[in-house]
Amino acid sequence: KAGVTQTPRYLIKTRGQQVTLSCSPISGHRSVSWYQQTPGQGLQFLFEYFSETQRNKGNFPGRFSGRQFSNSRSEMNVSTLELGDSALYLCASSLPVGGAKNEQFFGPGTRLTVL
Amino acid sequence: KNQVEQSPQSLIILEGKNCTLQCNYTVSPFSNLRWYKQDTGRGPVSLTIMTFSENTKSNGRYTATLDADTKQSSLHITASQLSDSASYICVVSARSGGSYIPTFGRGTSLIVHP
Numbered sequence: 001k002a003g004v005t006q007t008p009r010y011l012i013k014t015r016g017q018q019v020t021l022s023c024s025p026i027s028g029h030r031s032v033s034w035y036q037q038t039p040g041q042g043l044q045f046l047f048e049y050f051s052e053t054q055r056n057k058g059n060f061p062g063r064f065s066g067r068q069f070s071n072s073r074s075e076m077n078v079s080t081l082e083l084g085d086s087a088l089y090l091c092a093s094s095l096p097v098g099g100a101k102n103e104q105f106f107g108p109g110t111r112l113t114v115l
Numbered sequence: 116k117n118q119v120e121q122s123p124q125s126l127i128i129l130e131g132k133n134c135t136l137q138c139n140y141t142v143s144p145f146s147n148l149r150w151y152k153q154d155t156g157r158g159p160v161s162l163t164i165m166t167f168s169e170n171t172k173s174n175g176r177y178t179a180t181l182d183a184d185t186k187q188s189s190l191h192i193t194a195s196q197l198s199d200s201a202s203y204i205c206v207v208s209a210r211s212g213g214s215y216i217p218t219f220g221r222g223t224s225l226i227v228h229p
Contacts, residue, residue, distance in 0.1 A: 004158070043159075043204065043219035055214045090158050101147060101166060106158030 002026065004093050004107035012113045018079040021110045025072050025093030031055075032074040033104065034066060037088040046089075049074055078112075086114045117142040119207050121220035129228055132195055136223045138188040138205030146210040150179050150190045153202045153222070162190070162203075192225075200227045 005024045013019050025032050034046040045058035049068035066076040072093075078085055088111050092104040119140045128134050140148070147166050151159035163172040163179040165188070172179050176193045192199055202222040208215040 042221040043206075045217050045219075048214060050214070056211055056216050058216070092158070101164045103161050103164060106160070108156075108158050 004091060004105055006089075006091050006107040006110050008110060009108065010111045010113075012115060013081050014115050015081055015083060017081050018077060019081060019112060020075055020077045021089055021091075021112075023074045023076075023091030023093075023107060025074070025091075026105055029093035029095055029105070030072050031094045031102075032068055032072065033092045033094075034074070034076050035090040035092065036060075037090060037109070038086070043090070046076065081114045083114050085112065087112060117207070117209060117218040119205055119218050119220040121203075121205050121223050123223060124221070125224040125226070127226045127228060128195055130195060130197055134192050134195060134225065136190045136192075136203050136205075136225070138190070138207075138220055140186050140188070140205070140207040140218070140220075142186075142207040142209050142218055144210050145183065145186075146208045146215050148179075148181055148188050149206045149208070149217075150177070150188075151204045151206060153204060155201070159204055195227045197227050197229060200225060 007022045031050045033048040035043050037043045048056045052068045063079045068074045088109045090109045092106045094102050094104045122137045149164045150162040153159040162174050162177050165172050165181045178191045181188045202224050204222040205220040206217045208217045
């Protein structure tokens with residue numbers, strides 16, 4: 001079974017531009033979560049989608065948005081890029097079953113550099 | 116504010132030795148605690164998941180403990196190998212409606228020398 005895939009793997013943008021990152025979950029997984037990882041802040045939760053609905057959102061400005069499609073694939077968008085948005089963006093998927101021990105599987109991430 | 120603190124920040128050990136990583140948290144309402152291993156340039160991989168009622172969980176040479184009263188967890192690595200060199204991240208999730216919101220520790224960077 002294929003793992004979580006993220007595209008592109010690397011991206012370079014300039015300040016003020018916008019960017020869209022894509023995540024394809026493991027087949028059968030309907031929950032997709034996005035995270036930002038930086039050396040200064042570590043891993044931080046961005047948002048979670050389940051059945052095309054945003055279920056939870058972290059403490060990020062409105063420039064960060066996302067969506068999920070009917071096939072569970074998800075995209076996140078960052079508008080008006082700032083230098084501080086340079087980070088590794090990770091996507092994780094999990095099965096639709098509930099429960100506190102629902103395991104998440106991470107993709108390899110998209111490395112975004114803002115110049 | 117929910118917080119997760121990990122110690123030490125970094126650790127260097129010799130191959131074959133044991134080590135223990137610490138995680139203290141203030142997360143409410145507590146749902147579960149997970150330990151992840153993250154190799155450089157890759158996404159995190161789950162090692163253990165524990166809920167409130169569990170106080171120990173093993174995965175091969177990795178053993179996690181949880182003391183929900185003191186809000187502390189540890190990850191013990193036995194007979195370390197070079198491939199154990201990685202960042203180990205403690206994640207504590209709070210229940211939020213029908214889902215869970217994670218709070219991440221900054222991680223412990225482990226280097227295993229031959």
